[in-house]
Amino acid sequence: MKLINVYIEHLTLQLNQLFTYACDEPVQKGCRVKVDFAHRECIGFVQETDVKSDLKNIKPVLEVIDKEPLLNEELLDLAQYISKRYVCSVISAYKTMLPPALRPSSTYKKIIYEDHVYLSSSTLPLTSKQANVYEEIKDKLPMKASEFRKLTKSLAKPLIEKGYVKLRKLPKSNDVLPSYIEDSIHELTLEQKNAIEEIENSNDSCFLLHGVTGSGKTEVFLHLAQTVLKQNKQVLFLVPEIGLTPMMIERVMARFQRKVAIYHSQLNDQEKYEQYCLVKDKKVDIVIGTRSAAFMPFDDLGLILMDEEHDTSYKQDSMPRYHTRDIALWRAKYHGCKVVLSSATPSLESYSRAYKNVYHLVSLTKRIYDQMPEIHLVDMKEERNQFGLSQRLIDAIQKTLDKNDQVILLLNRRGYLPVVRCSNCNEVMMCPDCGIALTYHKSNDSLMCHCCGNVYRFDHTCPKCHSHHFFQVGMGTERLEENIQMLFPNANIVRMDADSTKRKNAHAKLLKEFEQSGDILLGTQMVAKGLDFERVTLVGILQADNALIHSDYRSCEIAYQMLEQASGRSGRGVKKGDVYIQTYDPGHYVMQSVLKHDYLGFFRKEMSYRHLGVYPPYVFLCCIIYSHESLEKAMDVALLGKQFLSQFKVLGPLEINMRQRQKRVRLIVKSKDETQLNQTIWKLVEYHRSLKTNVKQDINMYPLILEE
Numbered sequence: 001m002k003l004i005n006v007y008i009e010h011l012t013l014q015l016n017q018l019f020t021y022a023c024d025e026p027v028q029k030g031c032r033v034k035v036d037f038a039h040r041e042c043i044g045f046v047q048e049t050d051v052k053s054d055l056k057n058i059k060p061v062l063e064v065i066d067k068e069p070l071l072n073e074e075l076l077d078l079a080q081y082i083s084k085r086y087v088c089s090v091i092s093a094y095k096t097m098l099p100p101a102l103r104p105s106s107t108y109k110k111i112i113y114e115d116h117v118y119l120s121s122s123t124l125p126l127t128s129k130q131a132n133v134y135e136e137i138k139d140k141l142p143m144k145a146s147e148f149r150k151l152t153k154s155l156a157k158p159l160i161e162k163g164y165v166k167l168r169k170l171p172k173s174n175d176v177l178p179s180y181i182e183d184s185i186h187e188l189t190l191e192q193k194n195a196i197e198e199i200e201n202s203n204d205s206c207f208l209l210h211g212v213t214g215s216g217k218t219e220v221f222l223h224l225a226q227t228v229l230k231q232n233k234q235v236l237f238l239v240p241e242i243g244l245t246p247m248m249i250e251r252v253m254a255r256f257q258r259k260v261a262i263y264h265s266q267l268n269d270q271e272k273y274e275q276y277c278l279v280k281d282k283k284v285d286i287v288i289g290t291r292s293a294a295f296m297p298f299d300d301l302g303l304i305l306m307d308e309e310h311d312t313s314y315k316q317d318s319m320p321r322y323h324t325r326d327i328a329l330w331r332a333k334y335h336g337c338k339v340v341l342s343s344a345t346p347s348l349e350s351y352s353r354a355y356k357n358v359y360h361l362v363s364l365t366k367r368i369y370d371q372m373p374e375i376h377l378v379d380m381k382e383e384r385n386q387f388g389l390s391q392r393l394i395d396a397i398q399k400t401l402d403k404n405d406q407v408i409l410l411l412n413r414r415g416y417l418p419v420v421r422c423s424n425c426n427e428v429m430m431c432p433d434c435g436i437a438l439t440y441h442k443s444n445d446s447l448m449c450h451c452c453g454n455v456y457r458f459d460h461t462c463p464k465c466h467s468h469h470f471f472q473v474g475m476g477t478e479r480l481e482e483n484i485q486m487l488f489p490n491a492n493i494v495r496m497d498a499d500s501t502k503r504k505n506a507h508a509k510l511l512k513e514f515e516q517s518g519d520i521l522l523g524t525q526m527v528a529k530g531l532d533f534e535r536v537t538l539v540g541i542l543q544a545d546n547a548l549i550h551s552d553y554r555s556c557e558i559a560y561q562m563l564e565q566a567s568g569r570s571g572r573g574v575k576k577g578d579v580y581i582q583t584y585d586p587g588h589y590v591m592q593s594v595l596k597h598d599y600l601g602f603f604r605k606e607m608s609y610r611h612l613g614v615y616p617p618y619v620f621l622c623c624i625i626y627s628h629e630s631l632e633k634a635m636d637v638a639l640l641g642k643q644f645l646s647q648f649k650v651l652g653p654l655e656i657n658m659r660q661r662q663k664r665v666r667l668i669v670k671s672k673d674e675t676q677l678n679q680t681i682w683k684l685v686e687y688h689r690s691l692k693t694n695v696k697q698d699i700n701m702y703p704l705i706l707e708e
């Protein structure tokens with residue numbers, strides 16, 4: 001009997017502990033096996049084969065699930081890197097990397113297959129009717145069996161039985177691609193040409209393409225991709241959010257006129273599996289997708305393009321809490337290819353790396369039509385607020401609609417009322433699990449917690465004093481839509497937020513609708529990103545200060561990025577654009593930097609604050625959250641953790657919002673030395689296990705956002 005070592009997923013286990021089983025079938029590293037673990041059937045992931053062991057009573061493997069490894073050598077190595085860097089289990093990395101249908105979980109889902117009909121040959125006699133149909137259909141094969149039956153009706157069966165056609169099972173397929181559109185070929189601007197040459201002629205491997213909004217970065221991407229595709233290598237286009245995939249897909253398909261693989265969270269399990277196989281079986285050489293697309297099984301990657309590299313969606317906020325940029329850099333190194341990170345508002349981390357020549361900085365300083373939109377800071381202290389809008393913004397909207405141009409309005413808060421407060425007793429409706437105010441959603445007449453997502457029925461009665469009256473203060477996108485429709489009854493309004501885009505392909509549909517017949521697109525930060533509509537000449541940003549109020553160390557960076565990106569949607573074509581930003585704090589350096597489109601000024605100022613406050617990019621952070629139903633217990637264990645980490649500067653323990661009725665306490669660890677931090681956190685995991693406590697310890701290495 002041969003022995004193998006497998007990873008098993010189990011909560012109480014030490015991270016990455018290996019277990020030995022016996023297996024007489026041939027099995028390779030990276031295959032799944034079914035094993036008996038603690039009297040339960042579990043899925044194990046083979047890590048080592050031909051193992052020697054003196055252990056007695058080694059149990060046999062119950063079943064070998066995969067004949068071939070699910071992950072190639074590169075991805076197996078990548079999982080080790082993720083585990084090490086983010087202090088998580090290798091198996092959690094496998095889970096993230098694989099499409100759900102192949103995940104090493106205990107209840108793995110079956111892939112759905114369907115019959116396809118192939119041409120075969122036979123000498124058995126056919127009736128004339130059968131022969132006629134056979135002649136007709138012969139050239140159209142192969143096709144799906146369901147289609148075949150529709151075409152041949154009662155003759156399907158005899159044709160199959162007599163062996164003229166054969167059935168074969170293939171994974172069920174759904175086409176997720178839009179149809180091709182025409183490409184618009186532009187002559188490159190001088191800056192674009194220089195950028196492309198600089199990247200292609202350089203021996204460096206990582207580039208930061210910093211170009212102002214509307215400077216044609218995507219065109220640079222397409223040219224770089226073209227060169228690599230000609231060498232028969234693969235290209236990966238990463239975008240931060242599903243909302244940005246439709247445009248990228250359209251532009252890439254228009255340019256290269258070929259099938260691409262798409263990967264994002266709105267695909268169902270079957271579709272994900274299919275897209276995964278397209279890459280695995282080398283049927284496509286272009287992949288477009290969000291975070292998880294970074295794990296596609298490429299075998300000859302020639303280029304990675306990461307659009308809007310500053311976007312925080314690139315970091316996964318559940319285990320493994322990886323950042324897509326790290327994955328991109330790791331894979332590029334493995335394949336010996338280039339990575340281009342691009343943004344009009346790079347993250348401070350990336351820009352400072354470019355500053356120090358770790359990344360090669362390439363800049364596009366001008367828009368294609370060379371006019372940045374004009375920013376108007378609207379001081380709301382001096383304005384009458386009508387339905388959340390200032391008169392100046394209302395006038396600007398009217399003027400824009402009169403010209404038959406389009407408007408984008410950003411309000412980064414969804415729902416109808418952000419806080420529901422009883423006007424009799426002042427009671428605020430709260431989420432019992434999270435302890436934060438619930439948002440009223442009018443469309444389904446219910447209250448929703450934007451932290452845990454729970455929805456509560458709302459009978460418009462105060463649970464404390466039974467009054468039926470509530471204050472109507474504040475507004476989310478749902479209410480804004482209502483208000484705007486009232487102010488501009490003839491305008492065609494499209495709303496885009498998490499609620500209106502739940503359904504599959506909703507982003508693409510809403511954007512198409514806006515492009516073809518919309519006057520006003522309003523929504524949350526989704527409308528601030530990447531959109532490229534040349535008729536948009538006005539952007540209005542409401543409650544712009546919201547983003548600044550958070551106490552997070554990165555709030556100002558995120559606020560600046562959102563405001564500058566949203567502004568960047570205005571006046572991208574020949575016509576000049578305007579932007580109205582409604583704020584109570586027009587003097588704030590974030591507002592002043594946006595006013596002048598001054599990224600560098602913002603960068604310098606923000607860096608000086610980070611230096612003073614000792615925050616990234618000057619140090620590395622780790623955020624640790626202890627959760628338990630008892631606050632005291634969570635506190636006690638957090639304090640032990642803090643003691644264990646005494647060589648570092650540690651902030652906390654601090655109580656933060658609870659979740660699922662669990663009290664939560666947070667530590668923030670700062671270190672100038674990345675390796676030392678990583679090694680110590682690994683030791684902390686062991687230390688925590690040795691405490692044998694039921695307080696949960698949750699580790700987030702290099703967190704982007706601390707406030708949860």
Ligand SMILES: Nc1ncnc2c1ncn2[C@@H]1O[C@H](COP(=O)(O)OP(=O)(O)OP(=O)(O)O)[C@@H](O)[C@H]1O
Pocket residue numbers: 186187188189192211212213214215216217218219343344368530531532568569572
């Ligand atoms: N050389 C060119 N000549 C004319 N139009 C161009 C040229 N290059 C790009 N464009 C067009 O300019 C518009 C803006 O380009 P693109 O979307 O690539 O900007 P971007 O730099 O990615 O902006 P953002 O960061 O705001 O997303 C697009 O509609 C694109 O088709």
Ligand SMILES: [Zn+2]
Pocket residue numbers: 431432433434435449450451452453454
């Ligand atoms: Zn909640």
